[in-house]
Amino acid sequence: MNRAPAPAAGDNPLLRAVGVKKVFGSGESAVTAVKNINLDIARGSMIALKGRSGSGKTTLLNLLAALDQPTEGHVYYNGQEISRLPEKQRSVWRRSQIGLVFQAFGLIPLMSAYENVEFGLRIAGSDSRLHRERAERALEWVGMKPRMKHRPPELSGGEQQRVAIARAIAHSPALLLADEPTAELDSRMGLQVIKVFRDLVQELGMTVVMTTHDPGIMEIVDHVIELEDGEIAAQPNA
Structure with a gap:
């Protein structure tokens, strides 16, 4: 059995990748998306994965989110290995421990902003007695509580992305992972989202x-953290 290397004693990053490699396909058609990834993400930090299209940054984000499993290596969250968990356990972990935001907002058009966030809490298995409080609090965090009764078509792109962020953080995750969250927004709205x-x-x-x-x-x-040809080209000093 391939035993996972334990995190170093006294070193407790929130997220850690050790010797991570991801290969898609097999034989002559195999494509190595990322390799030689060794990475620590400190608690309470804001990190950007940068790279040209095809550099591997989205693949790496998916591995950190346990949406996919590495071909080699290990991913840890809060000291626990998540990369080798069965899919059902990884799904439960994602719903309860992290928030995910994508460039496509993924809101349900017929639901209000509040209903979209509350629906996310239901999917996460949150205590239904706390849904209203948590949904309204999350919308307030992103500055959208005054417009919580509006449906997505009545909101700007930046407002829709903020509702999507509220949905992702309503269950108070320690980690938020976002794939190109400003790609569909103009620079002003993009900066609002980053704020x-x-x-x-x-x-x-x-x-x-x-x-x-x-x-x-x-x-x-x-x-x-800059990725180039599937490898980390530049990253913060430890």
Whole structure:
């Protein structure tokens, strides 16, 4: 059995990747998406994964979110290995421990902003007695409580993305993972969304990891990790 290397004593990052490699396909058609990934993400930090299209940043984010499993190596969350859990356990872990945000907002058009967030809590298996309080609190965190009765078609792109963020954080996860969260927004709305992330880090101690092409975001995050041909080309000092 391939035993996972234990995290070093006294070293407790929220998220850790050790010797991670991901290969899609097999034989002559095999494609190595990421390799030689060794990475620690500190608690309460805001990290950008940067790289050209095809650099492996989305694959790496999916591995960190346990949406996919590495071909080699291990991913830890809070000291526990998540990369080798069965799919059912990984699904339960994702629903309860992390928040996910994508460039496509994924809101249900016929539901109000509040209903979209509350629906996310139901999927997460949250205590139904706390749904209203948690949904309204999450919408307030992202500045959308005054518009919580509006449906997605009545909201701007930036407002829709903020509702999507509220849905992702309503169950108070320690970790928020976002794949190109500003790709569909103009620069002004994109900066509004990034300010929401920064506030979540500073006010709630959340950890945010996002992929991005946006050069403006690089000036706002704590660290930029650059990927090139599936490997980390540059990352913060330990």
